[in-house]
Amino acid sequence: MFQTFLLIALLVFATFSVFSDNIKRSVIYLGVFSLIMAVTYLHYNAPDVALAEAAIGVGLSTVMYLVATKKVSVYDICYVNEDVEIFNDDSITEIMNSVVRPLEKFLERTEEVEPQLAYTNHEIEKIMREDNHDMFIHRKNNLTYIYGESTDAVFQDIIANLNDVITDITDIRVIYRDEVTLDDGNA
Amino acid sequence: MTETHKIIDIVRILFAVLGAFVVLFLFLNHAEQIDTPLFDYFTSDFIAETGAQNSVAAIYLNYRVFDTLFEALMLMVSVMEVINVSWANKHAEQYRYEEDELNRKNNSEIVIRMVGIIYPFVILIGLYVIINGHVSPGGGFQGGAILATALITRYLVYPNFDLDLHVLEKIEKLLFLSIVTTPVLYVFMQLQPANTDLSNQIYMILMNSLIGLKVFSGLSIIFYRFVFYEGR
Incomplete structure (x- = not known):
């Protein structure tokens, strides 16, 4: 049950981040996607990968994308x-x-x-x-x-x-x- | 012109359907029973052989340390490539942030306060993940990424360019050299003072901290290079 919920949430947020009109909103959806991905890894007994995903996907790449969208017009x-x-x-x-x-x-x-x-x-x-x-x-x-x-x-x-x-x-x-x-x- | 588009579309749809079928078949096909020799080899006796209580750390720091060397090399090459690309931009230097005054009017007060409170804890958890990498989940790469995230949140609060990237680059290369040297001497050439749990654990902690510092410096070089030398 929990697994189904996680996988469906992953699909939903991936779709949101692709089809969103606003690029900043897309980046935030991508961060939420990464967070759920980390929980999914944890659910599949891979805490090492979950830590890496949480640090890189949620922290580093979100900040990097936000700075990049601020720089490019x-x-x-x-x-x-x-x-x-x-x-x-x-x-x-x-x-x-x-x-x-x-x-x-x-x-x-x-x-x-x-x-x-x-x-x-x-x-x-x-x-x-x-x-x-x-x-x-x-x-x-x-x-x-x-x-x-x-x-x-x-x-x-x-x-x-x-x-x-x-x-x-x-x-x-x-x-x-x-x-x-x-x-x-x-x- | 439109016909070729239609054919390409049909081919794409066919490929997608075929790929979905292959994935579903492999995913749902439980008829084949495969032995797990590698799994048994890596998990049977790793505590006694490597001194690590986390089997993942045992694999990437002892059984498969050769892979770790190339991962470290890959990160260093990508850092060098980022520096090279931003050098190719001739006007890069003029975009450097030169205001000494703290530019706080664009930043939210809430974010500044909260980051100020969280900042030491993030650094602490990064160090904890690095040093306990052989006991609990985590390790050098994850801890280094957490430390780099702490440095990057510092940019959000205090966007100032007071880091010496050249020193950080040199440190990263020296760290890579020591990352290569340590397992070559300890694991490949077996130049161990004593083959006990204690020496194995010291080796694990040393390697994890070296990898963590290297990942930290590499990721922060990429980020700061990107922020202050690219664009405006």
Whole structure:
């Protein structure tokens, strides 16, 4: 009975830690999982392993994960180009050296956030409605649009330093998503 | 493009079902009776042979001490690798914590007080687990991990970089050298002063404390390196 309870609790907390929305909550669920794991080892007559699990799983790795999540903050960029038929890594080379690399360098050095780039060829309106990215780069007919929120401090810094960050392209249009509606966004 | 995805999905599901069947078969199949020669060998007379009352300690410090050497080597190599990786980051030095003032406004008062009360007890239980490793459950690795946890909780209360990691590194390497030397002399070459319970127990306590200190310094080097040289 006790064994069944322990194993089911292990499954439940493992599922919680995988499917949780908040990463800090995930870490705490993982700590609880480790604690129950230690009790399970004790139940199976392995006190040495239980001690190691309690010290490493509950103590060390929980604190380490918490410090790591405190240190890393990800800035999510989405690159949209509707003209490309099938998107692969080669399609991004046209803006790689002019926009993406300087932008990543700026984000890493000055803003101290971790840049993360996704790309797609779906329609920009659909992406904006459904996905939650911090910043969109939209390429259309040799024009480059940048979408972002005006309340986002990092985005404001990027816009303020845009002339230093991106030097090659002269006609970049910046659109604040919360100040315009989506229909006249590319006006 | 979508078809290949479907095929890969089907293959994955097949593999999962097959794996589940194999695991369930092995788990539920009690028809085969296996002899336990190793179990009998390790548990029949370990107190008289090794002087340890904990059979696990008898195994990892006497019967199978060769494995322990490589475990210690593995930890040391991983510590060296962590140091190497954070050296590769050229701007690592500039992220070092340089404020001398205690930054307490972000930390909760409750956590600080409670950690202050618990801290000596954690160190005590770590030392107890190390020194009683051959009698009760525990041992060098577990005790060292508990000691490292104590040092890491200290970081939560007092995030200051006053540890000399280079000295700790040197200590760890010296400890590894002595961890290799002690069983080579005592177990492999049988250079024992007297083959009695007392000398065996002294050997166990010595080895456990060496391993414990090494694990403690290794884990704290990894943690402090990670906290103060990586990221911001």
